[in-house]
Amino acid sequence: TSAPFAFDPYIQYLRDDSHFLIESSSYFYSSLFHFYRLLWSRLFRSSSWRHDEWNRWNERLIHDINTKEKIEIPNIMAFIHLSFLEEDDDRALSFLKELMNDDPTLILFMPFWIEELKIQKAFQRQYRYINCALAMLPLFFQDTNSSYERQSFTRLFLQSIGEAALMEKNPYLLEKVYRGLLPYSYYKYDSYLFSQKKFREWVELQHLSAKEIDLIDKEKLTIIAKEAPQMVMPLYHEAIEHLISSRNRSSYKKAVRYLKKLRTVYKKRNRMLDWDRFFNHLVNRTKRLRAFQEECRKGKLIDVE
DSSP: OOOOGGGHHHHHHHHHHTTHHHHSOOTTHHHHHHHHHHIIIIIOOOHHHHHHHHHHHHHHHHHHHHTTOOOOHHHHHHHHHHHHHTTOHHHHHHHHHHHHHHOGGGGGGHHHHHHHHHHHTOHHHHHHHHHHHHHHHHHHHHHOOOHHHHHHHHHHHHHHHTHHHHHHHOHHHHHHHHHHTTTTTHHHHHHHHHHTTOHHHHHHHHHHHTOOGGGSOHHHHHHHHHHOHHHHHHHHHHHHHHHHHTOSHHHHHHHHHHHHHHHHHHHHTTOHHHHHHHHHHHHHHTTTOHHHHHHHHHTTSSOOO
16 A cells, blocks of 8 residues: 555665664574565565665676675575566576575575466466476475475475466466475376376376275276276286285285276276286286185185186
8 A cells, every 4th residue: 555655754764674674693694584585575566775775786796806805695685586576587487596506595585486486467477487496496406404404494395386377377386386286286296197197197106106905095996997908007007016026914915905906907908818917917027925825725826726
C-alpha cells in the first residue's frame, strides 16, 4: 500500500542506513541479510532507489578490488540481490556461481529469489535461477554432513519453485529438480513418474533407492503390472535372487510368492517358454537348497511326484 507522506523521513532513514545490516559483524548474518533483502524487495520499490543502492555496492566492490582489500561475502551478496532486483540476471548469476564454488552453503539463499520470481510469474528468469541452483546441489550435498539439513533444504527448495506451475509449464525442469534432489525427493519423484506413466523410470528409481519389493507401494506395483508388465519383471527377478541368497525358510516362502507373480507376468506377455527356461535353470541351480525346493513344491511350482 502507499505510505503516508509523514513516513517519508523514516523510510529515507531506513533506506540510507539499511546497508549497516550487511556491514555489521554478527552471528546472525543470514537473518540480517534476509531482512535486508525483504526491505529492498518489499518496501523500497522505487527503481531509482534500487539503482542508487546498486551503485553504492558496485562502488564499494570496485574500491575493494582496486585497493586489494578483502571482499566480504555479505557485500557481494547484497550486490547480487540488487542486481537481481535490477533484473541483471547475467551479473547476479555469474557472481553466484563463483561464490558457491567456494562456499556451497550459499545455495541456502537461492530459494528466496526463486520464490520471488514465482510470485512475479517471471518463469523464464526463474528457470535460470533453478538451473543455477541445481548445478551446485552436488557440491552442497557433499559439503553438508547433516542429513537433516539436506532434507530441510529439499523441502524449502521444492516449496519455492512452485511444483504445480512448473509441472504445467516446464515438466522437464521439474523432473530435473526431483532427480537433482535425490534421495531426499524420492517420494515426490516417485509420485511424479507414476502420474506421468513413466514406468521404466519409476522402476529404475526403485532400483536406485535399493528398496526391497515388500516396501514398494503395492497398489502402484499392481497397476504397472497390468499396464506395462514387462517393466516390473526386473523387480521380481531381483527380489527373488535376493531372497534365495538369504538362505532361510521365510525368505524361501516369499521367493515362491514372487515367483508365482512373475509367472503370471510371463503368461500375460505370452512368454511361457521363456518362463520355463528361467525356472528350470533356477531349479537346477538351487538343487542343494532342499528347503527352497520344498517350498516350490508346496507352492505347486514344481510338480509333486
